[in-house]
Amino acid sequence: MIPSLQSEGQILAEVNGCLGLITLNRAQALNALSLAMIRDMTALLSAWAADPAIQAVVVLGAGREGKAPSFCAGGDIRFFHQAAMAGETAALDAFFTEEYALNHLIHHFPKPYIALMDGLVMGGGMGISQGAKLRVLTEHSKLAMPETNIGLFPDVGGGYFLSRCPGHSGEWLALTGQVIGAGDAIELGLGDVFVKSGELPAIIEGLRTGTQDSAEHVVATVMERVDLAPAAQHWEARSLINRHFAAGSVPELLASLAADADPWAQSTLETLQKRSPLMMSVTLEQIRRARSMSLSDDLRMERDMVHHCFHLRPGAASETVEGIRALAVDKDHAPKWHPAQVDAVSRADVLAFFQSPWTAATHPLKSLN
Incomplete structure (x- = not known):
């Protein structure tokens, strides 16, 4: 049928x-x-x-x-x-x-x-x-999962399946948006x-x-x-991935990479410096929370988060809207992130993305189990 x-x-x-x-x-x-x-x-x-x-x-x-x-x-x-x-x-x-x-x-x-x-x-x-x-x-x-490239976070259950990758490879994939081939995908x-x-x-x-x-x-x-x-190609760097991406915060992660002269660390640092400081911090929090969540709870959390991506700062003020503008609309590849520096992101800024605008009874994904 x-x-x-x-x-x-x-x-x-x-x-x-x-x-x-x-x-x-x-x-x-x-x-x-x-x-x-x-x-x-x-x-x-x-x-x-x-x-x-x-x-x-x-x-x-x-x-x-x-x-x-x-x-x-x-x-x-x-x-x-x-x-x-x-x-x-x-x-x-x-x-x-x-x-x-x-x-x-x-x-x-x-x-x-x-x-x-x-x-x-x-x-x-x-x-x-x-x-x-x-x-x-x-x-x-x-x-x-290249969402941080457009000022978003790895949604569609990304918190769930990335957080279950071995070691801290989930944080690495989520924050960098790194593209991997078949060998790495099977390994991870x-x-x-x-x-x-x-x-x-x-x-x-x-x-x-x-x-x-x-x-x-x-x-x-x-x-x-x-x-x-x-x-696998990228997962050969597993010891570096696990060391640096175990960091407790995005500023700590960037400092850890900056202190490592290895070409892989420097290349990774360069990638992260192009991402939205706010949404990198939100993404790291997401992966860490999702590691102990069911898929249903992760998807409900991501639904809360994506609501805030468009509502906390509506229209052109949204990091996501600005990221899409730079990548796919104007194609200038020069997003103006706000704030522009990772140390200007407050804990309150991050936690705002995890406050549900709905009650359990009114959540749009309440029926998932």
């Missing part, structure tokens, strides 16, 4: 035997998620969870001829900027509430959900893949298996047209082409 869809072709759905197949079909925007796409995925997964004829689901991103692949490059940040500047807070509220509910649905989906994570998997793309039972990577996979628990991208067409053809009469057969269609993953 395929429910009626509203995204006008941005989500394609098909059924082959017991398999439900979802294709993110917004390739010109690197398959970034629109609200209509989130609603269509939610409708499909809700219907298929309840349909005994569907025993497994696969999600993949449409490609563009001659272009590098993209599974999903995140949420539609231009929409965030436009809505925030126009004061259309209801549209922003709907986007984040429904996106986080979809992330929760995927993590708790009762049947095998397989994500073919070829190409870019960033932000919202991580949100719809990290809850998968089988996360499939290729040599083209580029995973990141953010991917499961590797297939060569040249094998993907045969896998997808098998899923679309082969006999798919059981969940085991769906999984086997992928697993029979699994290969050895390439070696």
Whole structure:
């Protein structure tokens, strides 16, 4: 059964035997998620969870001829900027509430959900893949939670899945937005298996047209082409990551890196000096809190936080709106962060992001469990 869809072709759905197949079909925007796409995925997964004829689901991103692949490059940040500047807070509220509910649905989906994570998997793309039972990577996979680059924090459950990476690699990924490949992703628990991208067409053809009469057969269609993953690259710096990113605060972290002459430390320091001091501090607090939270509680916390990203300082005064302006609207890559220095960020500034504007009974994600 395929429910009626509203995204006008941005989500394609098909059924082959017991398999439900979802294709993110917004390739010109690197398959970034629109609200209509989130609603269509939610409708499909809700219907298929309840349909005994569907025993497994696969999600993949449409490609563009001659272009590098993209599974999903995140949420539609231009929409965030436009809505925030126009004061259309209801549209922003709907986007984040429904996106986080979809992330929760995927993590708790009762049947095998397989994500073919070829190409870019960033932000919202991580949100719809990290809850998968089988996360499939290729040599083209580029995973990141780059939200601090736009004055945001790693949302879509990022607090939950990054905080569970080994050592202090979660803090490192969250604060820097570092892009990692398949080897590092598997080493850090953010991917499961590797297939060569040249094998993907045969896998997808098998899923679309082969006999798919059981969940085991769906999984086997992928697993029979699994290969050895390439070696991890960034995680070779694990001792440096664990030493520096164990710091108790962002100023301590920057001081620790500044005192280390290692080229890795200096390069990392240079990256962090470009980020919003306020949102780095908020992000560090988020990861540390999320480490002891359930996914549901983390998503509720992130819903509180993202509300404050657009409401504590509305419109152009928002760090997030300024970050998107610099990266994607004016493209001057020169955000004017406020405050500009990490030592000017107060504890009260950080804690304000964690005060829920709702009671437990009125929280928009109160039904998550």
